[in-house]
Amino acid sequence: MEKFKIIFIFVLQTICMDNKKEITIHDIARELDISASTVSRALNNNPKISLKTRKKIQDFALKLGYRPNIIASNLRTQRTFTIGIVVPLINRHFFSSVISGVEAYASEAGYNVIIAQSNDQYDKETSIAHSLYSNRVDGVIISIAMESEDFTHLSLFTNKSIPLVFFDRAPKEIYTHKIIVDDYAGGYKATKHLIDQGYKKIAHISGPLNLQIYKDRLQGYKDALKDAGLVIDETLILHNRLIREVATNAFRKLITSPSKPDACFCGNDTTALSSIIYCKENGIKVPEDIGIVGFSNEPFSEVVTPSISTIKQPGFEMGQTACELLIEQIENKSNPIDFQTLTMPNELIVRGSSVRK
Amino acid sequence: MEKFKIIFIFVLQTICMDNKKEITIHDIARELDISASTVSRALNNNPKISLKTRKKIQDFALKLGYRPNIIASNLRTQRTFTIGIVVPLINRHFFSSVISGVEAYASEAGYNVIIAQSNDQYDKETSIAHSLYSNRVDGVIISIAMESEDFTHLSLFTNKSIPLVFFDRAPKEIYTHKIIVDDYAGGYKATKHLIDQGYKKIAHISGPLNLQIYKDRLQGYKDALKDAGLVIDETLILHNRLIREVATNAFRKLITSPSKPDACFCGNDTTALSSIIYCKENGIKVPEDIGIVGFSNEPFSEVVTPSISTIKQPGFEMGQTACELLIEQIENKSNPIDFQTLTMPNELIVRGSSVRK
């Protein structure tokens, strides 16, 4: 009698799909009068289970609308199939492209992506690291915050051998996979282009030098000048946080200084745009009076007037590659790995802001 | 003898921080010679445990670098403190702003955010829904894909009363919280503005009408015309997927048609931009020959020439609000809730593309 009651309730539940109770492998086992282990193995297509039994179980599971409890599985297997990605700012074209690439690759490989943004703050980055760690992500992809100068918070991962892949902004101190853009070449190309266009006094508005990317762009700039036999005028090199207001001030300082430049290689497109807007407002002609090149190929740089010459970075591809390297590491934990630093090619896009007619 | 060995190993492990073995509440319990339950309660600051014991346990846990295994906790409590957000395209300013807002609010409230992008595809959206469901997210924030016309895949959530909040693109069929922009008012304002500027034959390039937002914008457009006593010319209304190439074609069709318009209210900024570029290439002057208004206030619309008049949508705030509503629902599951449809105010931003001198 009691047994009938239970079966009745169970049947009721399977019919009425909006029940609260989840179906588990034990429910299936009970109904089919086999053990939960067999059910588990069958659902995972374990060849130890006969094809017939597997089919029977899978069909039944499907009929019941069974969904595995991933959390229970995670607990047992010590895997979460989740990776974390940390970016300075989600809402920035380059970074959201990278995220998009990561997400595309990850979802294809059966991983979830948890995103977090550091707002370029060290403290936020630290708390994110703790949170991702506590959530037992299988691996982390990160581009470090502008503010971050030490990286002890990331040792959470390295200590437990949780794979870590850096992209774009990678610290020298940590030995792991890195996907970077060839910032040196980018800086060189941008500067060389300005030189080729006949500009002579080329300034550079750079970002904070604790970020390797800005160091490299700066070095590329310097070497291009050197190779062309031009002198490096340190008064034409500024370091800033490359955000709008600050960038405008920096540009004003340059343009009104005694050693007034006739071109400017800006550390990013935002700065290039600020500079162009400043020029428009002050009757300075771009590219006639001053040539401008940016960095990153933000969507707007193509469509402003004049359009901005810039260095195109393959964000989406970087995300994909980073994710590929990460998952490879996650899934071959035993094998020793040679860490590599992949340098993605970037590309000079010549537009109106730097081409004298 | 055996016991000493075990203790020795344990001490070794706690000293050597880069060990693989995780510390659990049982380890702490054993060391402190109390029960695991007490440790668990102490770490959760349960007042049932005396202050003295709590302090002792917490200090010890800190010293050992203990981190709770969230997965085990999730399994037991049936909560994950994770919410999913599904957007058509991550790499799009409006959506990444919303994500940013969601992330900001969620991380403050102790939740993780899993992101996924549907690429505006129905199939992808469906598989995302299954994946989020299987991963036992506590709630979902979603803006539906252009392709999606039925919403049975979302009943996964509604059936199990997993809270769901829609933003921007929300289906009428599902009764839950919705955060939308006042698309009707936006369409009305945009059109009214063009009328006020003296334009007479105002076209509209709309998106697919299975999305409510485009319906509403269209209705706003029509009503504005009606209220101004202008006729609605159906040949001046086109429906398209609002992507670049398609939009350009649509605009060409309009401008070369017999009933050539003198203004165009475009369904989004991308379309507005495509139109402007087309005009530039064909010697048509904006705003003199044709006035143009877009929608969304993409970053580029401010900086192109002419700058694009548009409707500004508060993406970040929408994300925050959506997340707030979602978490409120998650945490008050028992209470019956009155679902609300919040209409966020939007704002007409008048720029160069629609103002005749």
Added chain:
DNA sequence: TTATTTTGTGCAATCGATTGCATTTATTTG
């Protein structure tokens, strides 16, 4: 001092899937 209440801890089951090892069943071989 004893009875009663309050406070603090422990026991043991639970969440749901996985997996090494034991056991049963089917198949092959001598």
Added chain:
DNA sequence: CAAATAAATGCAATCGATTGCACAAAATAA
């Protein structure tokens, strides 16, 4: 047909934290 091998399945422990209930200890009341 018995023995040996292979194939299929089950048992029970495990992952680590949580929690209802029982119980012991301490504090209070009678």
